[in-house]
Amino acid sequence: MPQFFLNKRLILLLVSIIFLVALIGFSLKDRKELTWSEQFIKDTTGFVQLLFHKPAQLVAGFFENVQDIKNTYKENKLLKERLEEYVMLEAEVQTLKKENEELRAILDKKESLRDFIPIEATVIGRNPERWQETVIVNKGEQQGVKKDMAVITPSGLIGKVQHASQFTSTVQLLSSVDQKNLISAYVQGKAGSVFGLIEGYDEKRKALLLKRIPFDAKIEKKQLVMTAGLGGVFPKGLPIGEVEEVVPDEYGLTKMAYVKPAANFYDVDEVIIVKRKIDAVQEEEAK
Template sequence: MLLLVIFISLAVMKSTATQRSNITFLEKVIRDTYVPLQGGVSSIRNNWDGWTAVFSDKSHMQQQIKLLEAENSQLALENQSLQEYKQESFRLRKMLNFDNANRENYDLLPAHLIARSPNNWYECITIDRGFRQGVKKDMAVISPNGLVGRVGSVSENSAQVNLITDREMAVGAIIQKTRETNGIIEGLGDSNQLRMINIPYYSKIKEGDRIVSSGLSAIYPPGINIGTVTEVSREPNGLLLVATIKPTVDFNKLEEVFVITSYHPVEVFEEEEE
């Protein structure tokens, strides 16, 4: 009721104030009381509107951040897929070029690596080709970079390949340039090292020499890259030398290979040094 009276009084004073030069004492008291109150209410309303706008903007910004984070995650996945496609395209193009360049020497069957045991990482791999695709035991397996190993066992649609890094493997080898030193390559169970043994003490083998398969067995064709000599030392008996070989194949990045289903023994494959 009091508020209604004050409101009516204010309305009357406002309507008559323009007709009088002076205001009454009561009008002055009411005006002095009302004006600060009106200013305070207006200030509170303005502040409330401001805080409401701030909270609204903050909520909008949080929504935008979430949207941007989702878009960023999607772009990262797309970029990862694109990089994977590029890498696969590069590898397959390299495989195709290698196949085209060696068709006169080999019949090559491409295969993908589908399994690898953590317990024997450098001993064997499983590929997605078996006897239904023409794979047989003891066929040589290569990549565009060099010798990978040989087929150890075969099933209908897959085969196990024993890697040359396996300690049980042995491959006849020679120096590529001089065609001398018929040694034997042994695996060390390590992706970065092989060992060449049975090297005569008078051999001129040295660091940097390229080692290739000798072709003296019925399994491996001659001239396939095996690795590069990194060290030469003399065995304790002093009659033979032993060489440490770095493989040309990166067995940690092996994904595709070729199975040599047949080859012409008189032909010698020698990949040019890069």
């Protein structure tokens, strides 16, 4: 009985091997068509792949898009930071450029003020309600500043010292509405100088008013207007502006000229307080 089962197993093993070899041979045979079972398996496998491929591709694409969005956000954030740094750097460059130009202009102006002692000062205060009237600078009596001294920028005259304390001073601008703020001036021309007085400021036209000009005086546009130094306060030869228009005065006896200021009264940072050398000599003699 055991021998029978042993032979039966051996026969079953041989039949299985023969069937497997036959199946392999059948598979390796060059065929033009697949069997129905192979077709079924291939179709089923393809359908399953198609069924899961699209969702898998969509999910993979979604995560890729999320990653791309994260990368884009980081890049945009970095670019914004770089842009802010560039804007700040550009603003700093412009500020330094402006300060450099002002300092160079001040140095050039100091060279031309041979009859004066220039006192450099910085604007440290300005009242918004009196923006066109006064500014406060960081030099006072301790630095030799006194009332009525002329104040200029590299472009031209802007006003005079109204009050001087120990370490600061208040400068009254030429654009201030003050009838007492008179400046003797002359128009520089080829035929000679024409004298008059700066009396007031036209807010609408942004122009100084040069009055009391002789009616027969010949004045043209673009001619320079300078300080005459006749009042004993302002030195002679400080630039005030240039003539824009000449009209008869209200009585028709003299002329009045609208003068475009050489200096910018609205934007003032660095100034020069002009001390006449004759005043400095008198102070030294008094000591």
